[in-house]
Amino acid sequence: MLPTTQPTFWRDPALPYIELRQVLDGRRVTYAPHSHQQWSIGAILAGQSEFVCENRLHHVSQGHLVIMNPDKVYACNPQQNSAWAYYMMHVDKKWLAQLLFESGVRAEPHWQDSHLDTLNMPLLYQGFVKLCKLLLSNNPISTKQTQLNDYFVALFNHLDCNSRTIEPIFLVPNALYQVAHYLNEHSLDDTSISSISEHFGFSTSYLVRAFKRHFNMTPHAYRLNRRIQLGQQALKKGQAIASIAYDSGFSDQAHFQRVFKQRVAATPEQYRRSLPL
Known part of the structure; x- marks a missing residue:
């Protein structure tokens, strides 16, 4: 049986700060440049794609994570004739900022952008795929909540340690x-x-x-x-x-x-x- 071309969306009122999308056959998927209010992370499960984040172009494939900050314009589309499958998760930035603050990962409870567009690290990739499968399962909400917390704490410990010191960005009014x-x-x-x-x-x-x-x-x-x-x-x-x-x-x-x-x-x-x- 061929993979479905229909996207699957997962949401749960008990975890209102998380939205997950699964696409098993994205060969015909095309995205216009757009942005989200949430912080987003995706995993390429199969195929190759071009990921444009603001003005930065990345070629990503199976095993890569892609990361998008809130309100930043991006688009990710499959390369021609490439079987493309992925998970994409959108996370409320206020909830995530509070989690990182309470966990001691960051010193401030307000949102600060992450500094990497892509990540090719097997353990974090595998951990994210495992988390997505868990959310799509019938496991208890308490289990899903614990795994969400644990994964994002581990991920941001890595992201923040492998980028420049995070400083609040103050936009010059114009x-x-x-x-x-x-x-x-x-x-x-x-x-x-x-x-x-x-x-x-x-x-x-x-x-x-x-x-x-x-x-x-x-x-x-x-x-x-x-x-x-x-x-x-x-x-x-x-x-x-x-x-x-x-x-x-x-x-x-x-x-x-x-x-x-x-x-x-x-x-x-x-x-x-x-x-x-």
């Missing part, structure tokens, strides 16, 4: 961040990019070029990405797809589904379905 904040806060509005450019004192062409250079997305793509994040939150609550499309600022359900699949590599209905508890 008008581009003001535009990004506006797009986040008003993502459901259809205000034209030219009007937004004028409001912040830019020409439209300059804003699009500068914004893309800084955030790796155009303002329009950034706003669409935020709408998809809102759509994902609504899908987890079981809301109707047609109403989500309208509430998320899309012209119709077909538009929502097309943009959603470009960034999630699954339809809204596939994303809403998770494994039974």
Whole structure:
């Protein structure tokens, strides 16, 4: 029997800070550049792929872990004719930061980005694959919680010891961040990019070029990405797809589904379905 091309999503109300995706046959999967609000980690189970994180290109294959910080633009796609399978886990950054603080891994309870995009270390790779299989199993929640804690403590002990000293990053306020904040806060509005450019004192062409250079997305793509994040939150609550499309600022359900699949590599209905508890 051929591997299924349908993604499997695992979520559990008892562990609301974790979302896991399993893809056993991703040869036809394509991702547009996108970002997540969560910290993310994935394991390549088979095949080869190109992993672009911000402006950095990595060629990864079976045995590699890929790591993405919150709100950083990335895309990971299979190389042509390569059988591709993977796990991808999204982790709430506040929960993870608190775990690392309480475990003594980090000295501060607020989130600080990890410093590696990829990792090729068999023990940590095998540990992550084992953790994913455990989450997908019928084992008790207490067992899953313990293994989650133990794995992330071990992983970040390695990540932090093999990168430069972690220091909080303070972004210098500038008008581009003001535009990004506006797009986040008003993502459901259809205000034209030219009007937004004028409001912040830019020409439209300059804003699009500068914004893309800084955030790796155009303002329009950034706003669409935020709408998809809102759509994902609504899908987890079981809301109707047609109403989500309208509430998320899309012209119709077909538009929502097309943009959603470009960034999630699954339809809204596939994303809403998770494994039974």
